[in-house]
Amino acid sequence: MQPRTTIYLDYAATSPLWPEARAAMAPYLDDRYANASSLYAAAREARKAIEEAREVLAAAVGARPEEVIFTSGGTEADNIALQGTAFRARNEGRDGIVVSAIEHHAVLDTARWLGRNGFRVTEVGVDSNGVIDESALERAVDRKTGVVSVMTANNEVGTVQPVARCADVARAAGARFHTDAVQALPWIPVDAAGADLTALAAHKVGGPKGGGALIIRRGVGVEPLVHGGGQERGLRSGTYNVAGIVGFGAAVQATLAAREQLVPRVRALRDRLQEALVQKISGIMVNGAGAERLANNCNVCIQGIESEPLLLLLDAAGIAASSGSACQSGAAEASHVLTAMGVPSDLAMGALRLTLGRDTTTDDVDSAVEHIVAGVKRLRG
Amino acid sequence: MRVLAAMSGGVDSSVAAALLVRDGHDVTGVHLRLTDQATPYEGERAHGCCGIADADDARRVAQVLDIPFYVWNFKGAFGRGVVDDFVSEYARGRTPNPCVRCNETVKFGALRERAASLGFDALATGHYARAEHDGDRWRLYRSADRNKDQSYVLARLGQKELARARFPVGGQTKDETRQIARDLSLRTADKPDSYEICFVQDGDAGGFVERSVGSFDVGEIVGTDGAVLGEHAGVHHFTVGQRRGLGINTGSARTYVLEIDAPTNRVIVGPGELLARTGLEAEELRWVSGKPPEQIDSVQVRAHGGVHEAGLLDVDEARASVRFAEPQRGIAPGQLVAFFRGDEVLGGGTIARALR
Numbered sequence: 221m222q223p224r225t226t227i228y229l230d231y232a233a234t235s236p237l238w239p240e241a242r243a244a245m246a247p248y249l250d251d252r253y254a255n256a257s258s259l260y261a262a263a264r265e266a267r268k269a270i271e272e273a274r275e276v277l278a279a280a281v282g283a284r285p286e287e288v289i290f291t292s293g294g295t296e297a298d299n300i301a302l303q304g305t306a307f308r309a310r311n312e313g314r315d316g317i318v319v320s321a322i323e324h325h326a327v328l329d330t331a332r333w334l335g336r337n338g339f340r341v342t343e344v345g346v347d348s349n350g351v352i353d354e355s356a357l358e359r360a361v362d363r364k365t366g367v368v369s370v371m372t373a374n375n376e377v378g379t380v381q382p383v384a385r386c387a388d389v390a391r392a393a394g395a396r397f398h399t400d401a402v403q404a405l406p407w408i409p410v411d412a413a414g415a416d417l418t419a420l421a422a423h424k425v426g427g428p429k430g431g432g433a434l435i436i437r438r439g440v441g442v443e444p445l446v447h448g449g450g451q452e453r454g455l456r457s458g459t460y461n462v463a464g465i466v467g468f469g470a471a472v473q474a475t476l477a478a479r480e481q482l483v484p485r486v487r488a489l490r491d492r493l494q495e496a497l498v499q500k501i502s503g504i505m506v507n508g509a510g511a512e513r514l515a516n517n518c519n520v521c522i523q524g525i526e527s528e529p530l531l532l533l534l535d536a537a538g539i540a541a542s543s544g545s546a547c548q549s550g551a552a553e554a555s556h557v558l559t560a561m562g563v564p565s566d567l568a569m570g571a572l573r574l575t576l577g578r579d580t581t582t583d584d585v586d587s588a589v590e591h592i593v594a595g596v597k598r599l600r601g
Numbered sequence: 602m603r604v605l606a607a608m609s610g611g612v613d614s615s616v617a618a619a620l621l622v623r624d625g626h627d628v629t630g631v632h633l634r635l636t637d638q639a640t641p642y643e644g645e646r647a648h649g650c651c652g653i654a655d656a657d658d659a660r661r662v663a664q665v666l667d668i669p670f671y672v673w674n675f676k677g678a679f680g681r682g683v684v685d686d687f688v689s690e691y692a693r694g695r696t697p698n699p700c701v702r703c704n705e706t707v708k709f710g711a712l713r714e715r716a717a718s719l720g721f722d723a724l725a726t727g728h729y730a731r732a733e734h735d736g737d738r739w740r741l742y743r744s745a746d747r748n749k750d751q752s753y754v755l756a757r758l759g760q761k762e763l764a765r766a767r768f769p770v771g772g773q774t775k776d777e778t779r780q781i782a783r784d785l786s787l788r789t790a791d792k793p794d795s796y797e798i799c800f801v802q803d804g805d806a807g808g809f810v811e812r813s814v815g816s817f818d819v820g821e822i823v824g825t826d827g828a829v830l831g832e833h834a835g836v837h838h839f840t841v842g843q844r845r846g847l848g849i850n851t852g853s854a855r856t857y858v859l860e861i862d863a864p865t866n867r868v869i870v871g872p873g874e875l876l877a878r879t880g881l882e883a884e885e886l887r888w889v890s891g892k893p894p895e896q897i898d899s900v901q902v903r904a905h906g907g908v909h910e911a912g913l914l915d916v917d918e919a920r921a922s923v924r925f926a927e928p929q930r931g932i933a934p935g936q937l938v939a940f941f942r943g944d945e946v947l948g949g950g951t952i953a954r955a956l957r
Contacts, residue, residue: 221627222669528673529719532629535669550656550672551634569674599718 226538227584231424231516231577232375232403233542237467238426244470245428248463256460257451266462273469277433280472281401281412281420289434289452290465294402294421297434298326300456301398301417302369304442306334309366309396316365317341318395320352320381321560326419327369327400328556340364349511350379350561358389365395372404372418376544376557376573377508378517380404384414396440402432406475406577407483407514416440422464426578427471431464478578486576487515489585493574494518496589501596505567507558516576519544521563525570525599527552533595539588544573603627604767605716606725607708608662608670610655613727613770615662615789616778620769621725622666629721630663630670632656633712635679635703636800662787673715675707682706684800684813691810691837692817694863695935698904699798700754701949704728705887709762717765725767729775730755730946732763739763741889741946746774753901756939756949757887807838820866822849825859825875836861839868841955842876842931861934877928879957880914883921883938883950893921894940894947900925901939902932902952908941921950 228236248269254262256270271285278285291297306317319331321343328343335341342360345353352370361368368390373380383399390397398417401410406425412418412435422431436442436455448457498504503523522530527543528551534541543552554568563571574588606618608630621628634656656672663670683702690697708726716724729744730752739760744750758766770778782790801809811817817835824830831849833839838846843858847870857876860869881902888894893916900911900923910926923938932955940947 222667528671529715532669532671532719550660551674553674598720601718 223536223538225535225540227588228540229574229576229580229584229588230540230542231406231580232378232573232575234423234429235406235426235577236579237428238471238474240474241427241467241471245463245467248466252462256462257449266460269466270460270462273465276469276473277420278435280476281405281410281418281435283412283418283435284438286453287412287435287438289436289455290461290468291432291434291456292430292461293432294324294400294419294424295326295432296456297419297421297432298324298369298398298400299330300434300442300445301419301436302327302330302334302367303445304455305367305396305398305417305440306339307443308441310339312366314364314366314395315339316362316395317367317369318357318360318365318390319343319369320357320371321345322350322352322374322376322379322557323369323371324375324400324402327371327398331369339366344370346560348562350374350377350508350557351511352381352386354382354385354389357386361389361393361395363393365390365393367396367398369398369400372399372401372410373408373514374508374557375403376555376571377519377561378403378514378575379508379511380408380513384411387415390416403514405472407479407516413437417442422468422471425468425471425475427468428464431461431468433468482578483515486578486580489580489582490516490518490576492582493576493585493589494520496586497592500589500593505563507561507563507571518574518576520572520574521558521567522570522572522596523567525596527569527571529599530570530572530592530595533598534588534591537591539591541588542573542575544571602722603720604629604723604725605712605719605721606630606668607712607727608632608659609727610658610662610789610792611727611795612782612787612789612792613729613775613778615659615727615787616781617725617727617767617769618662618668619666619781619785619787621767622668628666628668628725630659630666630668631712632659632670632672633675633679633707634672635675635707636684637676658789658792662789665785665787673712675711678707678711679703679800682710687798687806688810688813690935691806692814692863694836694839694861696840696933697935698754698937699800700904701757701937704754705757709758709766713762713765721765723765723767725769727770728752728755728768729771730768731771732766732768738890743941743944743946744768744771749775751904752946753904753937753939753949756889756901756937756946759887759889760891763889807835810837811835818866820868822847822868822870825869825871830870833868836863836866836868841933844873873930876930878925878930878932878955879928880911880922880924881932881938881955882953883923884919884953886916886919886921886948886950888948889946890948893917894942897923897940897942897947899941901941902929903936907931913940920953922956924956 256266274285274288370386387397396416399415400419402421418435420433423429505521507519544555554565558568608614728751729749731742743752822831901908914922939949
């Protein structure tokens with residue numbers, strides 16, 4: 221018997237589609253099916269919709285439309301950013317890659333792959349609150365560094381990183397600066413002009429899965445990874461995902477329109493959730509508590525509890541939550557983010573990530589608290 | 602009944618879960634991640650019971666059965682309970698059975714405890730064995746399919762374990778299991794049986810032990826008269842009864858490992874007829890009923906075959922000595938000896954040494 225998920229607290233994994241995005245996409249899944257690169261009226265209409273979405277996205281992050289490259293998602297954007305600049309930089313004698321230790325695997329594993337293919341990779345640690353160690357970053361970046369990547373906000377613990385200062389460190393050494401702003405975009409202003417490259421994903425802001433973008437500041441050279449028809453100024457070939465791009469634009473618009481009211485409301489719900497958990501569960505630790513965090517993120521470690529059985533109990537109660545990190549097979553692993561923050565591995569195996577969003581209600585939060593408290597009690601015997 | 606079904610991704614555990622669903626139970630599937638393994642595209646070694654491809658197969662079966670499904674990380678319990686033991690046993694010249702350890706410490710150990718803490722009434726696996734409740738206690742029997750019988754690897758389960766264990770395919774043949782899987786269009790229906798040790802991907806147990814321990818001292822291979830016939834690269838490369846890969850030339854193709862003497866780091870070899878043993882001594886005993894039986898009528902000394910008519914000479918809490926009706930070859934210290942009376946499994950212990 222399958223439980224029915226009724227309380228969704230995993231917005232950091234993905235978010236529900238905005239009705240506005242769905243409405244904007246519908247014609248392009250229906251009669252407006254033309255290939256946007258073709259040479260007739262229907263194609264021009266599709267291309268126009270893409271360019272409108274491009275303008276919306278550019279305006280949302282302080283970029284120019286021609287700096288927006290649409291991709292299949294955040295992971296592809298991160299891959300183009302790192303690989304595409306690393307190979308360019310190496311031609312200039314810069315073979316160093318510097319990333320924070322808490323990057324999303326789209327960045328971290330790309331950097332490690334480059335490391336296995338001749339690049340020098342340095343992973344810079346973070347403090348116990350999950351914020352990059354800026355002096356370690358300064359030490360790691362040198363005249364041989366080609367690209368530095370520090371995420372705008374972390375996907376597991378929600379900590380906001382000092383990207384403007386990190387960008388300064390990179391640029392002072394003549395290195396390119398990339399930031400993965402996938403998690404940040406729904407919740408805080410993203411300034412793409414402050415970085416050389418910025419990765420974004422549609423589905424985290426209530427857009428469709430399979431859409432994303434890389435913002436590349438004018439003048440930054442990037443090698444394409446996907447070759448073909450030459451779309452997106454030759455940087456990302458492939459027939460345009462018209463509906464996905466249009467949905468992305470509409471979702472960004474809806475998110476920006478809602479954000480001012482949404483953020484304080486979600487923050488209050490998050491605080492309510494966090495305070496109740498801390499009050500009712502002994503041996504609980506809020507990860508990243510001492511840092512600026514995204515308003516919707518609550519990540520805790522619970523002593524004597526493993527994530528896997530707790531998630532089963534929550535699932536059975538219809539609650540969608542996360543352990544923060546899972547391998548390809550779906551098994552929980554001790555999170556690399558918590559490990560970098562110095563959380564002992566047995567405690568890290570008891571991590572619970574609850575991420576709220578626009579449809580979260582007070583009842584959702586209170587019900588989740590009740591089930592988490594009951595689950596912990598049961599598992600502690 | 603709320604049942605947790607352990608799903609390896611093979612046909613037996615797939616059908617075990619399916620039969621429980623058919624019988625109206627509230628079934629949840631779980632696949633255990635036991636080791637760090639390469640992803641399928643990293644190399645052509647995605648076999649065994651714990652690869653990502655197997656997790657995918659188990660997940661797809663759970664989808665078809667419409668049951669909740671989870672992949673759980675049991676690498677810690679597996680490493681401590683199975684891999685560490687495997688390495689240390691080989692390093693002291695013995696031949697361990699990791700599947701026995703896995704059933705004892707992981708599936709019916711850590712997993713059983715987790716299932717109980719989550720309120721499951723039973724834990725089901727795809728083993729070919731039968732557990733039956735008789736009066737006030739549980740008894741364990743060989744499966745209906747004698748060719749597939751796996752009661753040997755369950756011989757160390759006691760009352761606590763069997764009380765919550767379910768073996769839904771234990772009463773049928775493998776062919777019947779495959780037919781059920783085909784009828785339900787389960788993608789695992791025609792998946793080949795696995796015989797490999799799941800965490801030794803290249804089949805080279807000696808190499809695995811070496812990578813885990815580091816280097817081994819070179820030792821001597823000697824004949825029964827003490828004459829040095831050659832050198833070996835570590836006792837972990839040998840099993841009593843082994844004939845291939847000795848790396849010596851004795852002029853006879855019929856030279857076997859007779860004994861492994863770890864303290865002196867010597868491997869003693871000789872003709873096959875000298876392998877015959879009249880009995881064995883077992884340690885680390887576990888009895889299904891919780892106490893030693895009065896008598897047995899047979900033992901099994903390895904997972905496939907090795908069933909011999911035998912009786913107990915002596916038994917106490919710590920050790921048991923067994924005499925075979927006829928002398929037997931291939932009694933390897935470290936392997937499990939399972940004790941039987943008819944089809945009933947009475948318990949199991951580790952072979953400490955063979956008796957002459």
